[in-house]
Amino acid sequence: xxxxxxxxxxxxxxxxxxxxxxxxxxxxxxxxxxxxxxxxxxxxxxxxxxxxxxxxxxxxxxxxxxxxxxxxxxxxxxxxxxxxxxxxxxxxxxxxxxxxxxxxxxxxxxxxxxxxxxxxxxxxxxxxxxxxxxxxxxxxxxxxxxxxxxxxxxxxxxxxxxxxxxxxxxxxxxxxxxxxxxxxxxxxxxxxxxxxxxxxxxxxxxxxxxxxxxxxxxxxxxxxxxxxxxxxxxxxxxxxxxxxxxxxxxxxxxxxxxxxxxxxxxxxxxxxxxxxxxxxxxxxxxxxxxxxxxxxxxxxxxxxxxxxxxxxxxxxxxxxxxxxxxxxxxxxxxxxxxxxxxxxxxxxxxxxxxxxxxxxxxxxxxxxxxxxxxxxxxxxxxxxxxxxxxxxxxxxxxxxxxxxxxxxxxxxxxxxxxxxxxxxxxxxxxxxxxxxxxxxxxxxxxxxxxxxxxxxxxxxxxxx
Amino acid sequence: xxxxxxxxxxxxxxxxxxxxxxxxxxxxxxxxxxxxxxxxxxxxxxxxxxxxxxxxxxxxxxxxxxxxxxxxxxxxxxxxxxxxxxxxxxxxxxxxxxxxxxxxxxxxxxxxxxxxxxxxxxxxxxxxxxxxxxxxxxxxxxxxxxxxxxxxxxxxxxxxxxxxxxxxxxxxxxxxxxxxxxxxxxxxxxxxxxxxxxxxxxxxxxxxxxxxxxxxxxxxxxxxxxxxxxxxxxxxxxxxxxxxxxxxxxxxxxxxxxxxxxxxxxxxxxxxxxxxxxxxxxxxxxxxxxxxxxxxxxxxxxxxxxxxxxxxxxxxxxxxxxx
Numbered sequence: 001x002x003x004x005x006x007x008x009x010x011x012x013x014x015x016x017x018x019x020x021x022x023x024x025x026x027x028x029x030x031x032x033x034x035x036x037x038x039x040x041x042x043x044x045x046x047x048x049x050x051x052x053x054x055x056x057x058x059x060x061x062x063x064x065x066x067x068x069x070x071x072x073x074x075x076x077x078x079x080x081x082x083x084x085x086x087x088x089x090x091x092x093x094x095x096x097x098x099x100x101x102x103x104x105x106x107x108x109x110x111x112x113x114x115x116x117x118x119x120x121x122x123x124x125x126x127x128x129x130x131x132x133x134x135x136x137x138x139x140x141x142x143x144x145x146x147x148x149x150x151x152x153x154x155x156x157x158x159x160x161x162x163x164x165x166x167x168x169x170x171x172x173x174x175x176x177x178x179x180x181x182x183x184x185x186x187x188x189x190x191x192x193x194x195x196x197x198x199x200x201x202x203x204x205x206x207x208x209x210x211x212x213x214x215x216x217x218x219x220x221x222x223x224x225x226x227x228x229x230x231x232x233x234x235x236x237x238x239x240x241x242x243x244x245x246x247x248x249x250x251x252x253x254x255x256x257x258x259x260x261x262x263x264x265x266x267x268x269x270x271x272x273x274x275x276x277x278x279x280x281x282x283x284x285x286x287x288x289x290x291x292x293x294x295x296x297x298x299x300x301x302x303x304x305x306x307x308x309x310x311x312x313x314x315x316x317x318x319x320x321x322x323x324x325x326x327x328x329x330x331x332x333x334x335x336x337x338x339x340x341x342x343x344x345x346x347x348x349x350x351x352x353x354x355x356x357x358x359x360x361x362x363x364x365x366x367x368x369x370x371x372x373x374x375x376x377x378x379x380x381x382x383x384x385x386x387x388x389x390x391x392x393x394x395x396x397x398x399x400x401x402x403x404x405x406x407x408x409x410x411x412x413x414x415x416x417x418x419x420x421x422x423x424x425x426x427x428x429x430x431x432x433x434x435x436x437x438x439x440x441x442x443x444x445x446x447x448x449x450x451x452x453x454x455x456x457x458x459x460x461x462x463x464x
Numbered sequence: 465x466x467x468x469x470x471x472x473x474x475x476x477x478x479x480x481x482x483x484x485x486x487x488x489x490x491x492x493x494x495x496x497x498x499x500x501x502x503x504x505x506x507x508x509x510x511x512x513x514x515x516x517x518x519x520x521x522x523x524x525x526x527x528x529x530x531x532x533x534x535x536x537x538x539x540x541x542x543x544x545x546x547x548x549x550x551x552x553x554x555x556x557x558x559x560x561x562x563x564x565x566x567x568x569x570x571x572x573x574x575x576x577x578x579x580x581x582x583x584x585x586x587x588x589x590x591x592x593x594x595x596x597x598x599x600x601x602x603x604x605x606x607x608x609x610x611x612x613x614x615x616x617x618x619x620x621x622x623x624x625x626x627x628x629x630x631x632x633x634x635x636x637x638x639x640x641x642x643x644x645x646x647x648x649x650x651x652x653x654x655x656x657x658x659x660x661x662x663x664x665x666x667x668x669x670x671x672x673x674x675x676x677x678x679x680x681x682x683x684x685x686x687x688x689x690x691x692x693x694x695x696x697x698x699x700x701x702x703x704x705x706x707x708x709x710x711x712x713x714x715x716x717x718x719x720x721x722x723x724x725x726x727x728x729x730x731x732x733x734x735x736x737x738x739x740x741x742x743x744x745x746x747x748x749x750x751x752x753x754x755x756x757x758x759x760x761x762x763x764x765x766x767x768x769x770x771x772x773x774x775x776x777x778x779x780x781x782x783x784x785x786x787x
Contacts, residue, residue: 108753109751109752109753110751111753112536112537112538112753112755113537116537116538137538137539139538221648222647222648222732222733223733223734224733224734224736224737277626277640277641277642277643277645278626278627278643278644278645278648278649279648280645280647280648280649280650280737281624281625281626281645281646281647281648281649281653282625282626282627282648286625286626286627286628289627289628290627424752424753424754424755425749425753425754425755425756428748428752428753428754429733429734429735429736429748429752430561430736430745430748430749430754433734433736434560434561434736434737437650437736437737438737441650441737453560456558457558457559457560460554460558460559460759461756462534462536462547462756462758464536
């Protein structure tokens with residue numbers, strides 16, 4: 001029972017994590033400056049609610065068939081994908097969609113082989129660095145014609161997120177969600193806690209929670225990636241968006257041995273004493289359960305934590321879930337209000353053997369994905385994924401979702417997530433996941449050697 | 465094959481003059497084989513050889529070649545991809561995970577050799593003693609063997625889970641602040657998964673050894689008993705030497721299990737934070753999204769070299785026996 005649920009969740013969690021942060025896109029590349037110029041993504045997202053997506057003629061086709069490769073394997077997102085496929089079939093003259101759903105982790109691991117082999121016409125992926133990577137390698141088909149038809153339904157931040165290094169559009173953004181500090185309203189009300197706005201308040205609150213017998217901060221890093229969220233937000237708050245982007249991509253000669261990185265680890269070590277016991281053996285779901293069962297006071301995670309609350313089957317618990325933005329650290333970069341908010345996209349492959357005959361239908365599908373109504377269909381099944389289109393019907397959003405939209409709107413800078421903003425070989429278990437676990441096993445220790453190892457590993461990687 | 469040829473040879477030699485004349489006329493080398501023999505030989509040697517080269521030596525040599533490149537599984541391999549010994553140099557000097565993984569594999573081998581395998585043999589000896597309910601015990605110990613290692617990994621992952629796992633709850637420490645982190649503490653998690661591995665390995669060795677014990681001629685033991693040998697003496701002086709072929713298989717199986725260790729550690733946490741293994745490093749580098757095929761191949765070459773030790777030892781022993 002527990003086993004299969006757990007196994008399933010492992011997959012879901014992987015799926016969700018990846019989905020999380022693509023907003024910023026390829027911060028690492030030439031777009032950094034461009035994106036910085038866009039300023040607040042919030043502005044475009046806040047501007048949602050405009051007109052519906054435009055429709056074009058000539059590039060799309062009805063009837064016929066097409067194929068879709070999907071990594072949406074967790075129950076909610078799988079049902080959501082199926083609902084979309086069914087709706088598309090009904091709306092597009094009965095187009096037969098061959099849906100190939102592959103386990104999320106497997107899909108991701110084999111993406112290179114998949115795209116070079118005989119992929120489906122359209123596939124699910126992340127925006128940003130990883131999207132550009134495959135676009136650069138010529139393994140994705142540009143879809144400027146589709147994008148031109150639908151871009152009125154998107155804010156400019158999303159547009160930036162799907163542009164390749166060649167300036168062409170390569171994807172349709174379909175959902176996103178923010179990372180923040182989650183808590184239970186009822187627990188906080190009972191204990192009289194207030195949302196901390198600065199680092200000292202935050203630590204004082206942790207100490208208070210500890211004396212109240214709570215685990216102050218649920219933390220679960222068995223899978224390696226959750227700790228990266230804490231690194232992201234601390235680095236963004238302390239050293240700013242530009243430094244973060246340069247560091248994660250090695251641009252402008254930025255090194256991991258920089259004293260600014262040392263400072264991040266030092267700051268981090270101030271709160272590790274408040275983490276869940278045995279966090280290196282806990283999965284993120286087990287961490288979420290600590291929050292759900294009122295054992296833990298706070299949890300820094302993506303909005304997908306609400307899926308875990310929903311899975312408990314109790315709407316009362318879901319209603320108690322709330323969050324706040326990570327507190328300010330008293331630096332000049334507080335004003336950026338930066339956070340991780342990844343974007344999921346749909347892309348078109350290059351080497352699909354059926355793409356020639358299905359091109360019209362595939363484009364029709366991508367266009368369909370850009371509609372708010374389509375995205376809401378998905379969101380209803382996977383509430384941790386917020387629709388990206390301007391014409392999505394936000395009136396049915398619960399307060400939590402509205403707040404999530406708001407917090408992203410307030411952010412002047414948005415990143416995707418460590419493993420989407422950096423190169424995958426560096427972000428994985430071989431690299432940053434292992435390094436952060438090493439740091440966390442002795443947080444108060446000297447990190448000089450660790451940082452040297454991080455840089456040495458970075459230097460060993462071939463040019464991307 | 466060899467036998468057939470040699471036994472057929474004398475008969476043919478009788479006809480040599482006639483055949484030899486024929487051969488000389490055609491300026492062909494004298495041969496003992498008929499056309500039928502040659503076709504048969506070609507098929508029997510050629511087909512396995514082709515499969516062997518295609519499916520084993522080809523990929524092996526390709527791995528060796530790739531280990532000198534920095535290819536990332538995208539696009540063609542060009543001259544620019546060749547980086548000489550850089551992968552090996554980094555592996556031995558800069559890569560912080562290689563030596564830990566290497567040592568973990570050695571610990572794995574030592575654990576299986578010194579603890580799990582002897583335990584399996586011990587169980588086999590016990591169960592061989594016609595005790596009551598021996599079938600039930602056999603089934604119980606053998607049960608984990610029919611499970612794939614991935615399933616074993618999932619099962620033990622749940623047992624060892626810090627807060628909701630069976631073990632910590634049974635110990636009553638699941639809710640305390642100093643609960644034992646079986647899977648996340650890099651000092652003990654390797655031994656946690658070694659316990660999980662042993663759970664399966666013991667049954668495997670037990671059944672192999674039990675089969676061997678059943679084939680030992682009972683009259684040998686009877687003779688030993690008549691001569692006044694104790695149980696222990698009988699086992700070590702009579703049974704064990706007779707079991708030599710099985711013992712070799714047990715040793716090889718143990719070595720192979722230690723070298724191919726992968727599944728359980730991967731299920732637990734993708735082989736990091738104290739669970740690094742050579743096989744997992746190969747996977748994480750070359751097959752995962754990282755796609756560092758060149759570097760992963762270099763690690764694979766090292767694992768190949770290590771694997772050659774038991775393989776060569778085993779084969780040379782087998783060859784000697786046959787000769």
